[in-house]
Amino acid sequence: MYFLEPLTPSLLRHEPLVAGGPAPVGTLFVLGQDGGYAATPHPARTLVLGRNSPDVHVTVGSEDWYVSREHATLRCARDGRWTLRNGGKLPIRIPETPALLHQHEAPVPCGYTPLYIQGSRLHVVELLVSAGPRGAGEVRPGTGTRDLAWPLSDRERLVLVALFQLHLLRADDAHPLSWNETARCLNEVPGQRGWNDRKAEHAVDGVRKRLAAAGVGGVTADSAPADAIKRNLLRVLVDTATLAPPDLRLLDEGVDSPRRNEQSGVVR
Incomplete structure (x- = not known):
């Protein structure tokens, strides 16, 4: 697995490189406010999200008592697909699907997915499952990332x-x-x-x-x-x-x- 620095840009705006090159198909990126991880698909590989910073991969709500110490687990199945399980008391909201309740699971779709946990304040965790590198003639590992975003104050x-x-x-x-x-x-x-x-x-x-x-x-x-x-x-x-x-x-x-x-x- 590869650590993502706290100042990593939003996964909606930018897919990070893995080991200096484009991510393999099925690579999972998880980004919270204090950084995150990238994990290539491997059966039984897991990443844990929650409040207990020393014992989780991605910290969520470190000072929010309503967020569970280990609030969610992302696990890779044998077919390389990722599943999200809610082990916390608060529901996890996923766009366009019912809220994920305690002990419930849901597949993580390919592409970008934000997760919302509403405790004493709103916590946002970004997920991105990579579709893999583009054609070799389009983008090379050393090619600079294009940013379509408009500048705002x-x-x-x-x-x-x-x-x-x-x-x-x-x-x-x-x-x-x-x-x-x-x-x-x-x-x-x-x-x-x-x-x-x-x-x-x-x-x-x-x-x-x-x-x-x-x-x-x-x-x-x-x-x-x-x-x-x-x-x-x-x-x-x-x-x-x-x-x-x-x-x-x-x-x-x-x-x-x-x-x-x-x-x-x-x-x-």
Whole structure:
């Protein structure tokens, strides 16, 4: 198995290399806030997730008493497929499937899957099962990773995460929040205060204008109906992995957490 550093980019945005090259088919990547592991498929191989940092592979909720010491186990079957088992008291939410309850199991699909555990705050764990390297003529091990994400300031990212949080959670009734709801959410974020609907909308307007200037359509009033602008903006940000489920941590931790400050500055 291979350790993933705490500052490893979101698995939605980037598939890490394994031993200096593309990952073999079926390789499982698991990434939490404090790093994670990559494990090539091997029968009976297991990775454990939970609160008890010394005895688990991936730490989840180290200071959250509602998260179990060993909350979940990922196990590889003989056919190379991975299974997730919930050994904790809290359910594990997996998008587009019923919540995984205590002692229940579910297969881990190929591709990207975020896991959500709601304790005293929201915990996000990323899973990625690799489909294997692309054709040799397309990408070589030494080829730089392409990033489609649009640049955002910390302030903009925080507002967009608040605005589209239900979509990032993949809630059944997902919809963008209103500007008033967004402002109320922002004022509850650690270190944030003084937000109102106009400030929230103004921050997003700056993103929409930059996208429009770069040739992105449907994100301004002159290119789409008013009720479609937020939906079009969301599609652009999600399709380019500009926003990803781990960004939801900003709403619980703010931007002054040590890990966040290593990656960017504070919201101003």
